[in-house]
Amino acid sequence: MTQNLSIQNITAHYGSTKVLENLSLEIAEGELVSLLGASGCGKTTTLRLVAGFLEPTSGTIELGGKDLTRLPAHQRNIGLVFQNYALFPHLSVAENVAFGLKQRGISGDAKTKRVTAMLERVGLDHLATRLPGALSGGQKQRVALARALVIEPPLLMFDEPLSNLDAKLRVDMRVEIRKLQQANGTTSVYVTHDQEEAFSISDRVAIMHAGRVMQLDTPEVLYQRPANAFVARFVGFENLIPMSVTARDGAIVTAQMTGGAKLTLSQDDFGPIPDSFILACRADGLAVTDTAGTDGIPTMLGLRTYLGRAYQYQCETAAGPLIANGPLTRPLETGATAKLVPVPEQCTILAPEPAA
Amino acid sequence: MTTKLHPALIAFTALVFVFLIGPLIIVVGAALSDTTYLTFPPQGLSLRWFENIFAISAFRRTILTSLQIAFLSTFIALLIGIPAAYALNRYRIQLPGWLSTLFVLPILVPELVLGFSLLKNVAVQFNAPIYLSLVVGHSLLVLPYVVRVISASLASFDFSIEEAAISLGSPPLKTFFTILLPNVRSGVIAAFILSFITSINDVSISIFLTGPGISTLPIQILAHMEQFFDPTVASVSVLLMALTVAVMAIVERTLGLTFLAK
Known part of the structure; x- marks a missing residue:
C-alpha cells in the first residue's frame, strides 16, 4: 500500500x-x-x-x-x-x-x-x-x-x-x-x-x-x-565560461568570452546555442593541447597535478582561471602556453545567470 | 590501587562531616534526654518528649496541617510547573528570554517580602481563608524549584523523540504522558522532594499567613519555644527529619514512574 x-x-x-x-x-x-x-x-x-x-x-x-x-x-x-x-x-x-x-x-x-x-x-x-x-x-x-x-x-x-x-x-x-x-x-x-x-x-x-x-x-x-x-x-563543474555569440553561419557559431578570446562551436555538436550563454564543463571537458593552429582558449599553464588517468592543469586565461586535463603521454611544463579545446560530449550550454 | 591522601585533606573532610552531621546528632541526643530542659549530651534516656508532642494538641494539628499544605502546594506547583517547564524548553527559540526568569522570580525576592505581600494583597484584600492563603503562598514558594529542576532534565531531552511518537500515531497530549514524562521522571521526583521539603520547613511565608486556629509545624515550634524550653522542640525536629527522609524514600520507591506515567 x-x-x-x-x-x-x-x-x-x-x-x-x-x-x-x-x-x-x-x-x-x-x-x-x-x-x-x-x-x-x-x-x-x-x-x-x-x-x-x-x-x-x-x-x-x-x-x-x-x-x-x-x-x-x-x-x-x-x-x-x-x-x-x-x-x-x-x-x-x-x-x-x-x-x-x-x-x-x-x-x-x-x-x-x-x-x-x-x-x-x-x-x-x-x-x-x-x-x-x-x-x-x-x-x-x-x-x-x-x-x-x-x-x-x-x-x-x-x-x-x-x-x-x-x-x-x-x-x-x-x-x-x-x-x-x-x-x-x-x-x-x-x-x-x-x-x-x-x-x-x-x-x-x-x-x-x-x-x-x-x-x-x-x-x-x-x-x-x-x-x-x-x-x-553543485555537481562539480569547475569551469563556467560566460560567452556571447558574435557571428552565426548555419550550424557554426562564433562566440566571444571575457578578455576577447573567440571559439568556434558547432550546434550539431553542442546543441542549440543562444546569443548569450555559459559554456560549462568539468576539467575533463577542456582538453589541453599545444598543437599549433588549433582553435581553442589561449592559456598559460599553471600548476600541474597527476590524477592517475590524466594530468590536471590550473590554467590562466584572459577570462580568469580554468581547470583542464591533458593526456599522460604529453606532460606540459608550468609556464608553457597552450590552447584549451572544449570537448562537446563533456560540455553543456547553459543560460546566463541572472544578475545578482 | 590505593591513593595516598594528604593528612590535611583527611582532616578537612572530617571537619566538613562534623559540621554536616554534628547538629543532627545533638538534636537527636537532646530529644532523648530525660531532663525538663534542653541539654546535650542527654542526661538519662527517655522517649517522653516524643510522647509529649502528641499530648499537645497544637502539635498534632499543625503536623497534619503542614503535611497537607506541603502535599497540596507541591501538587499544584507540579501541575503548573511541569507544563511551564515543558513550554519554556520546547519553544525556547520562539519565547522571549525573560520569560524563564519570571518563573524563578519568587526565589529571588526575599521570602519575607513575598509573605508580607501575600498577606496584604491576598489574605487581607480578598479576605481569603487562612488555609487557602497558605496553600497559595506555598505553591508560589515552591513553583520556582519545580520549574528549575524540570527544566534541567528537559534541557537534555531530545524533542525529536516526541515528534517520532507523534509521527507513529500518538496524539500530542498522550505523547506528553507516555513519552515525555517517563523520560523526565528523575527530575519530577527531585522537584517533588525539593518542593515538599521547602514547604514543610518554611517559616518566613507561613509566619505572615498563619492565623487563629490554623498554623504550621515550624510556626508552632517557634510558639512553643517562646513558652517552654523543654526537649519537645528537639523531638519535634527529629520527627520532622524522619518525616522528610520517609517522604523521599516513599516517593522514590512507590510513586516514581507509575504514578506519573499513567
Whole structure:
C-alpha cells in the first residue's frame, strides 16, 4: 500500500522569514526522491511540512490524492527516520518497534509477530529486549528504520539518517535502506546534504537552494546535464565560461568570452546555442593541447597535478582561471602556453545567470 | 590501587562531616534526654518528649496541617510547573528570554517580602481563608524549584523523540504522558522532594499567613519555644527529619514512574 506524494505551490515562513517559495514536487508511487542541498536550503522544512510539524503559509500537500495540508501530524500515517535516531530511551528495542502498532490498536500475537518479523528483517531480533542506550549507532538506526517500516506507511521520510554514522557504516546502511525501500516499494523522501549519498540511492534527486528546487531529475542527468549554473557548480563543474555569440553561419557559431578570446562551436555538436550563454564543463571537458593552429582558449599553464588517468592543469586565461586535463603521454611544463579545446560530449550550454 | 591522601585533606573532610552531621546528632541526643530542659549530651534516656508532642494538641494539628499544605502546594506547583517547564524548553527559540526568569522570580525576592505581600494583597484584600492563603503562598514558594529542576532534565531531552511518537500515531497530549514524562521522571521526583521539603520547613511565608486556629509545624515550634524550653522542640525536629527522609524514600520507591506515567 504505497501512494504518490504531491506537493503543490508550497510557501512557508519562519516568523517573517520566507523559507520556501512556491515549491512543487511530484513523487510517484514507490519512488525514492532525495532533497539535496546545503543547510538552510529548505529541505528539512519541506520534510517537516509533509510530516505535519509545520504548517505552510499557502499551497497543498497530497498523499495518494488525499489532502494532508491541515491534518494533524499524528493522523498522517507517515514513517519518519530521524538523524539522531529519536528512539524512546525508556522502552526496549521491541517496545520501540511496537509503539506505532499499539497506536493502531494492534496488540497481542499480531503485534508480537510483526515486531519479530521486522526485527529479523533488520537483523536485530537478538537485541529485542535491550534498551536503546545499550546499542551502537548503526543498531539504533536499524531500530529507527524498523519502527518506521513496521506500520507499513504509504510514505517514508528520512531526515539525514546517516550523518551520525562513520563513513564505512554510512555506505552499508544506505545500501540497506535502498534494499528495504525497494522491497516494500514504499514511496520515500530522503533529505541529505551528501551528494554521493543522494545520487547513489535515489530514483530522482531534487537539488534545492534558497527555498526552491533548482532541478529535479535522475542522478545521471543531474551529473551530466545540469540545467543551470547553480546545479552545474553543485555537481562539480569547475569551469563556467560566460560567452556571447558574435557571428552565426548555419550550424557554426562564433562566440566571444571575457578578455576577447573567440571559439568556434558547432550546434550539431553542442546543441542549440543562444546569443548569450555559459559554456560549462568539468576539467575533463577542456582538453589541453599545444598543437599549433588549433582553435581553442589561449592559456598559460599553471600548476600541474597527476590524477592517475590524466594530468590536471590550473590554467590562466584572459577570462580568469580554468581547470583542464591533458593526456599522460604529453606532460606540459608550468609556464608553457597552450590552447584549451572544449570537448562537446563533456560540455553543456547553459543560460546566463541572472544578475545578482 | 590505593591513593595516598594528604593528612590535611583527611582532616578537612572530617571537619566538613562534623559540621554536616554534628547538629543532627545533638538534636537527636537532646530529644532523648530525660531532663525538663534542653541539654546535650542527654542526661538519662527517655522517649517522653516524643510522647509529649502528641499530648499537645497544637502539635498534632499543625503536623497534619503542614503535611497537607506541603502535599497540596507541591501538587499544584507540579501541575503548573511541569507544563511551564515543558513550554519554556520546547519553544525556547520562539519565547522571549525573560520569560524563564519570571518563573524563578519568587526565589529571588526575599521570602519575607513575598509573605508580607501575600498577606496584604491576598489574605487581607480578598479576605481569603487562612488555609487557602497558605496553600497559595506555598505553591508560589515552591513553583520556582519545580520549574528549575524540570527544566534541567528537559534541557537534555531530545524533542525529536516526541515528534517520532507523534509521527507513529500518538496524539500530542498522550505523547506528553507516555513519552515525555517517563523520560523526565528523575527530575519530577527531585522537584517533588525539593518542593515538599521547602514547604514543610518554611517559616518566613507561613509566619505572615498563619492565623487563629490554623498554623504550621515550624510556626508552632517557634510558639512553643517562646513558652517552654523543654526537649519537645528537639523531638519535634527529629520527627520532622524522619518525616522528610520517609517522604523521599516513599516517593522514590512507590510513586516514581507509575504514578506519573499513567
